[in-house]
Amino acid sequence: MLAAASLLLPAGFNSPALGQAQERIVAVGGVITEVIYALGLQDRIAGVDSTSLFPADALRDRPNIGYVRAVSAEGVLSLKPSLILAIEGAGPPDAMSLLSESGVKLVRIADETSAEGVASKIEAIGSAVAAAEPARRLAAQVRQRFDELATLRGRIPAKRRVLFVLSLQNGRVMVGGRNSTADAIIGHAGGINVASGIEGYKPMTDEAILAAAPDVILMMRNGGAPTVTPDDLFAMPSFAQTPASTNKRLVQMDGLYLLGFGPRTPLAARDLMAAIYPESAIPPLKTATAP
Structure with missing residues (x-):
């Protein structure tokens, strides 16, 4: 990655x-x-x-x-x-x-x-x-x-709904809404941010998460260990009844790679796109190996 x-x-x-x-x-x-x-x-x-x-x-x-x-x-x-x-x-x-x-x-x-x-x-x-x-x-x-x-993004037939979860603490789900770095990377990857009704990073209620119906949950992974396992996440009431729970669609990526918005960002967005749309066989960026 x-x-x-x-x-x-x-x-x-x-x-x-x-x-x-x-x-x-x-x-x-x-x-x-x-x-x-x-x-x-x-x-x-x-x-x-x-x-x-x-x-x-x-x-x-x-x-x-x-x-x-x-x-x-x-x-x-x-x-x-x-x-x-x-x-x-x-x-x-x-x-x-x-x-x-x-x-x-x-x-x-x-x-x-x-x-x-x-x-x-x-x-x-x-x-x-x-x-x-x-x-x-x-x-x-x-x-x-x-x-x-952008060319790869234009080939996506139907966009999926993505919820970025920043943290899970004391039963509060902190998510990335509009004008957040999470919102931007989801857009670059060809997804729809289901928390766009929220400004920045704020808590989201269980009811709002259920109504948002995310197809994919996105989280950061800092270091080698996952933040949470799919089994644990989708056992939580906040996520158990979401479309993402059906196939346990949890994507976790390195935090700086995902949200750093530096030279690697197009590569990170491509990797996220491939994770959101695995059936589309998103190819690597040809320009990634350019001198």
């Missing part, structure tokens, strides 16, 4: 020695870290946040500044960065204000989820780290993959 990082490198890109040799970058957002690695500039990274799970060695080899929405300004500045790249929504606001006033260059990156938005995000990160041309080539590859994905 996961694409090799080498497949994401822009054509003709061989040298990591772009930009300022002594630049120290703190990446606040997993997608920012992923793009910097894809550009071959990982040696510039002085610190990452806890969502920087791809590549795996990013969080293992770099200082961890904490969760993207709960970073410590003092912790970031202790790494003596020359550049801070922060994804939209990074926080808390007080910490971001302190970083903005610190005198260290702070660049905020819009966290778009559309095909063009993902490509523009890559270009914005590349521009910030003085690698505009390699980033442009990487963004062009991503655009090609989204175009191929």
Whole structure:
């Protein structure tokens, strides 16, 4: 499922020695870290946040500044960065204000989820780290993959209804509604988000889930272990009477791969499409192996 990082490198890109040799970058957002690695500039990274799970060695080899929405300004500045790249929504606001006033260059990156938005995000990160041309080539590859994905999406005869479940805690089912990253990836994969009547990530009642009649339940899997087994999920009253329960249609995918909205997103959307429509034999993206 996961694409090799080498497949994401822009054509003709061989040298990591772009930009300022002594630049120290703190990446606040997993997608920012992923793009910097894809550009071959990982040696510039002085610190990452806890969502920087791809590549795996990013969080293992770099200082961890904490969760993207709960970073410590003092912790970031202790790494003596020359550049801070922060994804939209990074926080808390007080910490971001302190970083903005610190005198260290702070660049905020819009966290778009559309095909063009993902490509523009890559270009914005590349521009910030003085690698505009390699980033442009990487963004062009991503655009090609989204175009191929759109062609596959157009061949789907009948769209299935998908419910993204963020968490199951204390009997409360937290789902992804409209304008959420879950809603965006379901759309890219050719599904219908049955929670579109909800804004963002919010609880959904058992009655509402039953009325929504999802054909597929989608969840994140962090690490190797599944979040929940199909038997356990469809034994719950919330899901037992849904169409998804008939064939125990539960799809679980790596969280950053599924919702990161970076260079791998077209590949993740294709994999999700293949899981939603297994009978359609969705082919791999031909552009996935392009140099």
